[in-house]
Amino acid sequence: KAGVTQTPRYLIKTRGQQVTLSCSPISGHRSVSWYQQTPGQGLQFLFEYFSETQRNKGNFPGRFSGRQFSNSRSEMNVSTLELGDSALYLCASKPLAGAQDTQYFGPGTRLTVL
């Protein structure tokens, strides 16, 4: 099976712009989660989608949003970018929504905000 794929792999944006990141889960996986990784804050949970519905949301401002499509692919959007949004954004998928399922990660999207 193909792994989790994320596009694009690298992005450079300027403050105030918005950005959309995409994640395609492993075939058959219906849950997609997003994480932000920064040197200062480490790995932080953004949100999880299952069957096109947001199930969980981390402690991030409303500028961070996401959605999931019927084929389980997910997008994450960040509006009005700030310098502090520079990070590696990781997407993870798993078959169902339970905590017992192992999450498999994609390679990440490196976002740089200038």
Place this chain on the structure above:
Amino acid sequence: AQTVTQSQPEMSVQEAETVTLSCTYDTSESDYYLFWYKQPPSRQMILVIRQEAYKQQNATENRFSVNFQKAAKSFSLKISDSQLGDAAMYFCAYSAQNRGSRLTFGEGTQLTVNP
């Protein structure tokens, strides 16, 4: 709040030797799961091993094993016969049914393997 703590920011080991990475967690949940992930320079997070809290037996995966001490809320990772390819950042992570399936990560331990 659930927290995961890795008290060793950096560790090093000689090739073929054994190293143990420490992790402690804080939770009031009874149904939870613990994971070790590795993140090599490529930044791809790779699952190393997982442990269900209800299982008393420690998980093992080839050269990787854990020492799960539920009462002490400790979950250490032992890497035997260390190989150069084991060099990476290692993250301990926790998830619980009552918190959805979000993973809470520790700060990470950077492992260096010396030839």
